[in-house]
Amino acid sequence: MNTMAMTGSERTISVPSGYVGYLLRMVDKQGYDVDSLLASVDISPAAIAAGEDLSAEKFGQLYQRIIWVMQDESFGMLSGGKVPNGTFRMMCYCILHCQTLEKALRRCSDFYEVCRGSVIKPVLTKRGRYAKLSFAPLDSQPAGTVESLISEEPPVSIRTSLSVWHHFLSWLVGRRLELKAVYFSFDTPEDEDHYRRLFHAEIRFNQHDNVIVFPARYLDLPLVQTEETLRGFLKTAPYQLMVMVDDAQTLKSQIVAILGKDFSREMPSADDVASKLNMSISTLRRRLLDEDTSYQKIKDECRRDAAVNYMNSPHLSINDIAALMGFDEPSAFFRSFKKWTGMTPGEYRQKSRWQDYA
Structure with a gap:
């Protein structure tokens, strides 16, 4: 999601204007005053209209505000419903004391079965030297739920969902998960290069599923985060989930x-x-x-x-x-x-x- 921009001799992380516009259009469709929203986080509507990229920090503040006013922590991502604010925090507390990343991921999937809002959940699959993270319907949902949901979602929503999970797993173990590949079910987009910069992996489109693939050895890594570091993480979220x-x-x-x-x-x-x-x-x-x-x-x-x-x-x-x-x-x-x-x-x-x- 993030790109790198030059400011003098420094490189600063920014978020493409296209993604910011996508979120704001979704906000507008739900009847919320976009100008009021931007003013609440001191962002100029003129800058948005001019297509200027946002600094990652400022984007984090905007996204945090959007989640609050929409009362939906899954806003702009795959879910199939509204996820109540506070859900992500409780999921983190549920997995924080797991011994390994694999146990944490499987507990995440179990958590989605009992939380309100989403009709899909993250699913971990191990095959030999590699593991993959994808999405599956909750046990209470009919087969084909994921396919139906994805058919109605724009590519940017699917990309964001996989990117956020990638960053979250990286945060849990305190290092970037080096991906082998990322697969998408939709056609090759115009901004294909952005996908490669975002995931640092082989990217394939027109695939049967939407997944991130990574070496299975990462699943044995211990979680390095604590309740103390989680509190700081939550106060600045979703900054860490939006950038790498x-x-x-x-x-x-x-x-x-x-x-x-x-x-x-x-x-x-x-x-x-x-x-x-x-x-x-x-x-x-x-x-x-x-x-x-x-x-x-x-x-x-x-x-x-x-x-x-x-x-x-x-x-x-x-x-x-x-x-x-x-x-x-x-x-x-x-x-x-x-x-x-x-x-x-x-x-x-x-x-x-x-x-x-x-």
Whole structure:
């Protein structure tokens, strides 16, 4: 869903205007005042009309507001009905203490059988070295429910649903799930390249099903999230479900993907990262030097970007953010934030335009 845009020397994550327009048209069809909705999250209707992309953070605020006013957590995705607000939170609490990703996924499927709203559920299938996630009707629904639903949905809704599940699974295990392939049942769309950038995998259209395929070994991974990190995740959702890390084919982007977005846990060492990338520590350092960076600099940039994202969420106190960033003492976070941005957290929040930071 996300694309990368250049701002000076920085790369910022943005959401294509086409997807934003798709959501707003759905809101309008249900009789809600779109201009009022945009104003509530300080987005200019003129910018939307001009086809400007939205920053991922601003899009997250917009989507969060849409879910609230529509009272439907599945808005813009496959479900076949309205999913009451709070459902996703309860599902997370139900799966958080599962030992592995596989157990969590199977429990997700069971949860959908008892929650209100959706008529379909996620289904996990293992075949040899690979696993796939697709959708199936609830036990109470007739056969053909999924096919009937998909026939009425635009491709962007199906794409979003698979992308959100991909990102959610990645968040649960604290690393990006590297997909082998993604299959779609509809015809090849005009923005085919966007699908490849979004999923980083082989993409096929006109298939019999809509699925993401990934190595089965990921199913044995433990969940790294806790109730504490979940609280921060929910306060800023759906930001983490709508975007993924940098899509550039650089060593830096690979490291960013390994680091993920959960900074409450201990960061891997340079040796750990080199091992994961199947290279020596000296090769890692040399190649990063060729890209005019270092492992420490990448870690600092990732933590800075995560801190700024949290700071832009008014629901989080500065002490909450310090904890989410893995600081035992708020004072240590204050010092680091000022080092990263040139401002204290309080000064940053007092700025009338946080975008000035870029």
